[in-house]
Amino acid sequence: MLDVKAFREERGLMAKQCVEVLREQFPKYDKALHSKVEHPEEYGIRLVNEAERMLEEAFVKTTPAPRRPDRRRLPVRVQCRVSKTQLERLQLALRRDGYDTLQAGLAHIIETYLAGRQA
Numbered sequence: 001m002l003d004v005k006a007f008r009e010e011r012g013l014m015a016k017q018c019v020e021v022l023r024e025q026f027p028k029y030d031k032a033l034h035s036k037v038e039h040p041e042e043y044g045i046r047l048v049n050e051a052e053r054m055l056e057e058a059f060v061k062t063t064p065a066p067r068r069p070d071r072r073r074l075p076v077r078v079q080c081r082v083s084k085t086q087l088e089r090l091q092l093a094l095r096r097d098g099y100d101t102l103q104a105g106l107a108h109i110i111e112t113y114l115a116g117r118q119a
Contacts, residue, residue: 002052005038011059021058022051078110 008018015034022029029051036043047055082090094105 001046002055004034004047004052004055007055007059008038011061013059017059018055021054022047025054026051074107078106 004018008015015031015038019029019031019034022034033045036045037047040046090105091102094102097105099105099108
């Protein structure tokens with residue numbers, strides 16, 4: 001016996017999608033009836049085997065592609081908020097000091113600060 005509500009939620013479906021599939025074979029099937037099918041303990045209504053099979057065939061569960069692991073050399077992000085004026089001044093100062101990116105300049109500032117703390 002198919003738990004229709006769990007089936008729908010597991011696959012991220014809307015009730016409307018299930019109703020559309022079942023209406024092909026059962027033209028009087030509607031959203032109100034579907035709601036009762038999703039709560040069999042309250043209404044005592046469940047789908048016939050053919051309807052369950054139709055849903056399972058229409059919405060075959062596919063396993064999602066696994067997320068790729070983070071292979072960054074520097075995996076951790078440090079951030080803060082500054083005003084636009086401060087950002088422009090910082091970018092200009094770092095460019096004048098020879099840093100081609102804001103990240104390179106900030107990494108140097110962090111390294112210098114931490115080296116000073118160890119002494």
